[in-house]
Amino acid sequence: MLNWQKNLWTLSIAVLLSGSSYTMVIPFLPLYLLDIGVSPASVNMWSGIIFSATFLVAGVMAPYWGRYADRTGKRRMVMRAGFSLAIVYFLGAFVRSPLELLIVRVLQGFANGFVPASMAIVTSSTPKDKMGFSMGFMQTALVSGGILGPLLGGTLSHLFGMRLSFVIAAGIIFLATLAVGYFVTEPPSAQVSKDGGILEDVKMAFQNRKLRNMLLLLFTVQMVTMTLQPLIALYVAELQGSMEGVALTAGIVYSLAGIAGAIAAPTWGKVGQTRGFMKILAAAFFGAGCFNFGQFFACNIYQFSVLQFLFGLFIVGVFPAINTIAVTGIETNFQGRIFGLMTTANQLGSMVGPLVGGFMSSWIGIKPVFLFTSTMLFLLGLRVIFSRAKK
Numbered sequence: 001m002l003n004w005q006k007n008l009w010t011l012s013i014a015v016l017l018s019g020s021s022y023t024m025v026i027p028f029l030p031l032y033l034l035d036i037g038v039s040p041a042s043v044n045m046w047s048g049i050i051f052s053a054t055f056l057v058a059g060v061m062a063p064y065w066g067r068y069a070d071r072t073g074k075r076r077m078v079m080r081a082g083f084s085l086a087i088v089y090f091l092g093a094f095v096r097s098p099l100e101l102l103i104v105r106v107l108q109g110f111a112n113g114f115v116p117a118s119m120a121i122v123t124s125s126t127p128k129d130k131m132g133f134s135m136g137f138m139q140t141a142l143v144s145g146g147i148l149g150p151l152l153g154g155t156l157s158h159l160f161g162m163r164l165s166f167v168i169a170a171g172i173i174f175l176a177t178l179a180v181g182y183f184v185t186e187p188p189s190a191q192v193s194k195d196g197g198i199l200e201d202v203k204m205a206f207q208n209r210k211l212r213n214m215l216l217l218l219f220t221v222q223m224v225t226m227t228l229q230p231l232i233a234l235y236v237a238e239l240q241g242s243m244e245g246v247a248l249t250a251g252i253v254y255s256l257a258g259i260a261g262a263i264a265a266p267t268w269g270k271v272g273q274t275r276g277f278m279k280i281l282a283a284a285f286f287g288a289g290c291f292n293f294g295q296f297f298a299c300n301i302y303q304f305s306v307l308q309f310l311f312g313l314f315i316v317g318v319f320p321a322i323n324t325i326a327v328t329g330i331e332t333n334f335q336g337r338i339f340g341l342m343t344t345a346n347q348l349g350s351m352v353g354p355l356v357g358g359f360m361s362s363w364i365g366i367k368p369v370f371l372f373t374s375t376m377l378f379l380l381g382l383r384v385i386f387s388r389a390k391k
Contacts, residue, residue: 066340136269154251
């Protein structure tokens with residue numbers, strides 16, 4: 001096995017485990033808030049705040065971690081983030097109030113960086129003609145973690161309560177980090193000067209029109225998808241008419257989109273490599289928008305589950321396309337910083353989304369939020385088409 005293949009397989013497994021540990025607990029935070037004493041009237045607002053806190057801190061820290069990864073080593077960055085996340089997840093099992101959970105989520109934001117550093121190692125060691133395949137493969141691993149996590153987390157929550165999920169999540173990310181330390185070999189790259197700083201990196205990135213557009217797209221699509229994430233467990237309870245067994249049902253529903261994404265992601269990457277990634281972006285946005293719009297009309301949990309699966313088939317195509325377009329033509333010793341800036345865009349979108357979803361659902365209910373998110377996805381598809389036509 002070639003070195004880039006070994007890195008790809010090891011890091012894809014590590015990212016799968018990282019995604020599993022994340023989605024074991026994150027989708028069920030609204031239910032956890034109810035368990036620790038938050039009133040049903042306040043849970044939507046607390047969910048938005050607690051979801052967003054991590055993303056705000058992670059978004060601020062990401063450019064620093066990206067520059068630090070380029071200077072000291074991306075593999076070292078993966079190790080730092082992995083062991084830190086293991087500690088933070090473990091602490092989450094012992095919170096007794098929403099304020100304590102908020103503090104844990106803030107610490108999680110500081111610990112962030114596992115996935116972007118892993119992506120940077122893969123892009124720096126993969127041949128250019130295999131880049132689309134590798135990004136699609138990594139996206140499949142991340143999405144597959146999103147399948148296993150909710151299923152495992154929902155089952156554990158149903159049988160033993162949420163606290164055990166946090167402990168298991170800590171153990172999973174710890175093992176993934178050990179695997180990276182043992183198997184991954186980072187390719188050598190040019191030394192990054194300690195001169196300059198984050199503002200210079202941001203300025204350099206925004207002078208690149210292609211990269212600037214990808215950062216904006218990534219922020220917006222992440223905002224749209226995260227607008228719904230803290231609401232789906234509550235919406236599942238609304239559709240089935242009770243809170244009984246909602247953690248397990250919501251875990252299955254979450255996993256359907258993940259299963260679809262795992263099936264489709266490699267195909268999106270391969271087709272993008274031959275047909276062009278801008279075409280893939282437009283198709284993915286329009287397809288995701290159609291099935292997200294359909295979720296507004298779902299009358300029961302079965303219809304919603306089918307639409308969630310179809311939505312997952314398309315939305316997964318967005319991320320490998322954006323990642324590949326962004327890093328194409330970028331020097332190896334700047335890729336850590338690129339992924340750091342992309343993580344900032346991702347995390348800021350993840351911060352804004354739950355706040356938007358929390359406020360909108362508190363004001364007009366959960367169902368109309370689907371109209372907002374589907375409209376945004378259609379507009380993103382039009383934006384990509386307009387950019388291609390202008391070019």
